[in-house]
Amino acid sequence: MEKVLKLEETIxxxxxxxxxxLDIMVELGFRDIAKPGxxxxxxxxxxxxxxxxxxxxxxxxxxxxxxSYGFEVVE
Numbered sequence: 001m002e003k004v005l006k007l008e009e010t011i012x013x014x015x016x017x018x019x020x021x022l023d024i025m026v027e028l029g030f031r032d033i034a035k036p037g038x039x040x041x042x043x044x045x046x047x048x049x050x051x052x053x054x055x056x057x058x059x060x061x062x063x064x065x066x067x068s069y070g071f072e073v074v075e
Contacts, residue, residue: 005074006075007075011047
């Protein structure tokens with residue numbers, strides 16, 4: 001199964017298709033998403049792109065990290 005990460009899909013959609021994405025996000029610094037209930041609440045409307053902006057992360061670092069885990073990043 002091809003692993004495609006769309007920056008504008010919700011985090012809940014991404015993690016529902018690829019559960020390993022949650023661990024990668026925590027590794028990148030999105031630690032709050034692992035808290036109980038966060039994925040089902042904030043994850044329903046928050047996109048990865050918006051999360052990167054909110055956390056003031058480097059977009060290229062996030063893309064390269066997901067690519068290192070075999071994801072194809074689609075903008």
